[in-house]
Amino acid sequence: MVLFTIAEPGLGRARQVIRRKRAAGIDLGTTNSLVAVAREGKAEVIADVHGQRLLPSVVQYRADGSHVVGSDAMSPVADATIITSSKRLLGRSRADITYQLPYVLDASAQEGMVRIETVAGPVSPVQVAADILQSLAERAQTESGGELDGVVITVPAYFDESQRQATRAAARIAGLKVLRLLNEPTAAAVAYGLDKQLQGTIIIYDLGGGTFDVSLMRLHNGVFEVLAIGGDSALGGDDIDRAIAGWMQQQAGSSGMTIEDYRQLLQQSRAAKHALTAASTTTVTIGSWQTQLTRDILHQLLDGFIETTLKACRRVLRDAGLTIADVTDVVLVGGSTRTPRVQQKVQEFFGRAPLCSINPDEVVALGAALQADVLVGNKYGDAALLLDVMPLSLGIETMGGLMEKIIPRNSTLPVVRAQEFTTFKDGQTVMTFHVFQGERELVSDCRSLARFELRGIPPMVAGAARIKVSFQVDADGLLEVQAEELTSGIKSSSVVKPSFGLAEHDIVDMIKASIESAAADKVRRTLRERQVEARRHIESLQAALQQDGDNLLSADEKHKLEQVMQELAVAATGEDALLIERLTESLNNLSRDFAGRRMDAGIKAALAGQRLDSLGDKL
């Protein structure tokens, strides 16, 4: 029931006047970037004043301090540096860059993120991204008639925390409010799901300019659920261009190219690749040398890359426990999926024609725009709720170094889970929570995320305190862990970024390790559990003996109990889980009678000196 108060004139009405908020979806790509805006559930890519929808992710920095973004930046002029594909440098250090670049990195910055040498001084990849974002935002603002209230920017599914942070930083520099970073394949699913009401199990195969992502998603009643993700954060059309350029250099026997020559060679390689989409052969030249590049040669250069992508598809299916037969649709995303050879190989692999009805260059931006529209608060029809997943399980360490999983892997986000724990020792007033991420049974094999303490627990016997530990992960993957002692209400909490520093291969390795060592882990877990159980029994029995042992037990009974207790204490330090279990059991049986007598004695003490009528009130 809601109760109302009377408001001043106009205040109550004010709620009626709500401006439709302006939001845009931005696909910040390695080669090309796009911006789209949604209206009434329909998204549209915004073109520039010349009608160009794709904005080449190219920025030219000039000696006079000015810069140019997009296709105008691609033609070389004097006193300028052209920067392409800088997305691959976002959040990366020098050590991460193992391939040839058509520009020079600032040699002085060995630590931290790379900086690019330009005629206008060193520029960070974040600044380059910010300049591109700024240019896209201007398009959207012109189109929607004012400042944007928020944007959704897409990132490759496997961007690690530092790459995501770098993307957010770029948006901040460009003066944009990021509603959410959305995984590119997820955005593609949004575009297809909302526009076509697709249902089933879907593979999103996204081969862009610089990254390959594969996502296995389930669409059900307009709800998206990511089942598994995989891919390669350094594989894309650029690599194909480099392979073609390499082949040409090798054929022509040329070496020692200048940076400008190599840049032109790459441009020629890309043009040749595009030409071979329709033609079966094309002419390529280096200086006076020239030859024919045929489709067959291109296929030879391509097949290795394609095989790598299909391997990742296989891995993702295995990860989700599915087979190719379970896949109902395959969606192609990214300009490189226009290559006929890619389409052919994907079709062969999945045994079905892939979907490409939405422009593969635009599908990600369109999905992002739809999400942005929902997130900014504009509602239309049944706006789809988008679910992302936790890549690895989250849990806390319990006695004996065990991993108690609270949020299992692949839980859809946002998620809240709680579990009750209790104290281990009598009079325990402090409890330490150590938060871990990983799939293994022992915390020593998982990754530590955070540690915090709950202090001021009222002293109670072991096991009497009720401590509720809740894990909450919001839609951005931010984890908040809170511990609350329920009888006293005292609380403590910690906020962590669960994916911090975990790169793609770390996640894959951790999952693989958990599958391989599942059996061994289970044995170790059982042993640890028995050990902890045994020690808990001993502690409580010792306390009881000290208090009542002499009053309630004969010397013989007491001796027998102490003997078994001693045996168990020794066994609990060993590795024989069965022996520990047996001794715990017999100690339990032996002490049952003692426990009964203690309870009787307790009741007697409580009743002593009380009259029956006064007890009536209490019972």
Added chain:
Amino acid sequence: MAILLTENAAKHVASQMAARGKGVGIRVGVTTTGCSGMAYVLEFVDELNAEDKVFANHGINVIVDPKSLLYLDGTEMDFVKTGLNEGFEFHNPNIKGECGCGESFTV
């Protein structure tokens, strides 16, 4: 067509208007926000609009615009106390569904 005030509600409106020192009545209306479609508007009125309907209840003018009246016809406004909270409550016979919190409704 009518909007009703209980005697108790009228008493509270009268005392609140006296404390405010001005106004010709209270406006009851609906607006299209909230998680279930529509929400109530309740405010003091200093000036009437041309199209407003006025219903007198226990000496209090209840003012409604004709559009809102379509959704509110037959509504009774009461003043209730529950626990530590007190305030006005709407009993609207036109409601088909309410959102979980009761702040908004559909007709």
